[in-house]
Amino acid sequence: MSGAQRQVRGEKVVEKVLEATLEELAITGYAALSIEDVAQRAGVAKTTVYRRWPTKREVVHAAMLRVADDFILGSNTGSIRSDLIAMLKGFRDFMSTPRGASLVRTLVVDNGCSELSKLTYDIRMDKEAMPLAVVARAIKRGELPRGTDPKLLLDTLFASVQNSVLFLEDVCDDQKIAQLVDLVLVGAENAGGRRLRRAR
């Protein structure tokens, strides 16, 4: 076998093992995941996995980073409403794939796991950066009041879509996303009004 062939085979093994890791994560979660099950699902020897990733933590890290890299949130349509709708649709579509569901489930469910906490924190910060910039631009353009709390706005929207898709298994179609954005966005746009009204 030539060096190039070996490399191709090596890449295929990496791909198979990381896919198997994500599938196992989706089923069992991090705590119950075993390298043995991953190897079996990937159709490779246990030693093949251990050679590249000496610990469970390492193979899970590699698998999560690979999916996270594929998923980019962001939008710049010039309108905060369309930007939010576009990002939430992207998030819903991502979560509706097995790989996306696996990543999000691990991020939320195994969040308390100290072995993963640094990684899940880093991925979350990385994924939040673009949506935060989208809201910051809307404030700058005057679409949202200066006092808007970007994190509260985004956490509320994303938590709702996440809960709907992942846990309630509700319908989360385009219409529902638009209704959700309108509900929360109107709240943000009129936040000053309520403060005044309540101060009376």
Add this chain to the structure above:
Amino acid sequence: MSGAQRQVRGEKVVEKVLEATLEELAITGYAALSIEDVAQRAGVAKTTVYRRWPTKREVVHAAMLRVADDFILGSNTGSIRSDLIAMLKGFRDFMSTPRGASLVRTLVVDNGCSELSKLTYDIRMDKEAMPLAVVARAIKRGELPRGTDPKLLLDTLFASVQNSVLFLEDVCDDQKIAQLVDLVLVGAENAGGRRLRRAR
């Protein structure tokens, strides 16, 4: 041992086993839970568990129902804002107890599990009934527009608090709950306005 003594001992065993089940659920989730671990944690023989609850599903059902019964959501202050704040605080406080966290985690994380799905569905419907009635009363009083979607409003609020406490492990203090309610409630109050504005 008299009959009365036996009954007291029996009640204690039930209590211990159901508590142990909740603790195990919180750690491992439903799929990985074993009667063996439950018995060990409760300090009773495996056969003691099997005698009362022949399957894992049965002991988990019993444990979940016991916690669910302890948790009542509802408020009737005469103002939708105070009602929502009171219910969300109650939900946050409940989720911050080990038993509450265990129940909510099982409801959301093991939701896809068919053995539990009927039970989780029933518990969710039961817990949703009071908050839905609270919003219906606010619409009737004219505090919220007729077109308000009670489920969208409530799902958004509860998803946000749930995500914050259970997964992000963010601070979810009274101030944050009030900000969240103001954001979403102002959106609901002004929903008609946006529709008009967008129609122009």
